[in-house]
Amino acid sequence: MIVQQRDHCRLLVKINVIYKKSPVGFVMRWLLLWGDVIMMGKQLKNLKRLAEKT
Numbered sequence: 001m002i003v004q005q006r007d008h009c010r011l012l013v014k015i016n017v018i019y020k021k022s023p024v025g026f027v028m029r030w031l032l033l034w035g036d037v038i039m040m041g042k043q044l045k046n047l048k049r050l051a052e053k054t
Contacts, residue, residue: 011047013040 017033019025 011044013044015040 015033015036017029017036019029
């Protein structure tokens with residue numbers, strides 16, 4: 001977390017995905033990565049909403 005101002009901050013997220021080097025692993029890596037990005041966005045928006053509520 002990076003504090004920018006007293007009432008602002010920025011969360012950084014790193015995704016590290018390792019799958020087998022095969023055609024199935026390649027497909028899973030891309031499909032699951034985008035699914036994780038979408039779900040993470042929803043969770044971060046929910047966290048923002050809860051933080052602003054308090």
